[in-house]
Amino acid sequence: MNKRSGWALPYFIFLVLFVVLPLLLIVMYALQDGSGHFTLANLGKFFSDRDSLSTFALSIEVAIENTVLCILIGYPAAYILADKRLNRSAVTVVLFILPMWINALMRTLATAELFTMAGVQLGKGTLLFGMCYDYLPFMIYPIYNQLNKMDKSYAEAAQDLGATPAEVFRKVTLPLSMPGVWSGVMMVFMPTVSTFAISEFLTNNKIKLFGTIIQENINNSMWNYGAALSLVMLVIIAITTVLQREEADES
């Protein structure tokens, strides 16, 4: 072991203090009542409350729909951007990332305003559109990177061996690009479940997502219940991360 490995020590201490300890505190607060005694009541409250459960189910549903939408729209875009014959300029790629530099809340407000002007009722449809609009770059970029890194000779070899373009795509390009798709899914799915401001703006407060209830509870000093809701989310993050790892390993 060489001495320079010690250079990571400050960061290690930082991570324990500002990442590990805070996550443990979520678990601790979730399992305590207001006076610090152990209880399962907070979690029990979530699993028996019809409103929170339906908000939770709706958030998962919206997140799945948004993720699928982002893949369907983003994959072809990433494919075109990564194909040298179809896109020669690196500037086009930059143009897709550029909107992220403009404050997301401001863009969302403008999107909502555009819908209102066009006479579209704010609701689930506009929510999905706006979410997809906000998260699309996060799907395009990892897929684009993966396709760009890919060894082109596999696809060429398949073509030389007589595969049709459709077969090349289905049997070579698509499987090889899956790690990119999976990191895109990670960057879109959980953040969608947990957004709060964006969903409020896009539906004029008509639709609440899970993030909004967490925020409301924390802001109204219901820390223990807020922590319990966060714990539910942490468990889902853990599950999706493990699933994602397995999928990424397989491909």
Place this chain on the structure above:
Amino acid sequence: MKVKTFAARVYIWLLLIVLYAPIVFIAIFSFTEAKSLGNWTGFSVQLYQNLFTGSMQNSSGLLSAVQNTLLIALAASAVATVLGTLAAIGIFNMKGRRRRTLTFLNNIPMINPDIITGVSLFLLFVFLHISQGYLTVILAHITFCTPYVVLNVLPKLSQMNPNVYEAALDLGATPAQALWKVLVPALRPGMISGFILSFTMSLDDFAVTFFTRGTIGLDTLSTYIYADARKGGLTPELKPLMTILFLLVLAVLLFINIRQSKNSDKE
């Protein structure tokens, strides 16, 4: 082939038009005086004038929010760059379980959605009785920025010759000199991209700031816009401000890209 190329172009341009519609919308309506976003009351540069002379109703609020946003982003990404670069050097020189543990911990803030990072840090500051304000927001931003610095610097370490640093030491350089004259120049591209990434993520953050800013009335651009929108009615000067910011970023990115493509042409 022609048809395919044409279809691909149309697809990309359609997407870009949709992506930029809200931004163009803001830019157009920055040239009128109306308060609400979609209301056109004739061409005017009044809002730009207000912005530059500071003569608007809630001027101190918006301007200090912009200032806070920049200061927090600058402080957080500077600390994250130093902390993350040292960490990357450390991790690079580790093996086995220690390396895996640190890499795993480094991944957590990237996987966690903003709201979890925000809530967990909020509970930490409550638990430790730390009063929340600038310092807590900056610490929180360092938490979600540093992992990206580590990820950007690590590849540069594997690209460089591991013996150069030792050679510098053998030739009589102090570790500080070797760090400054050998390691930093080799790692600079990774450090710069880590810094830029940190800076932009800090600028755009809303949820983490929201939970860690406390109740002293500290606002960044994001929390200011959120509060403004909830009150109903955005500060109209936000429109010219966003337009200017957008043009600045566009100019910088185009400049970097043109320079890069010129450099790669030379090679």
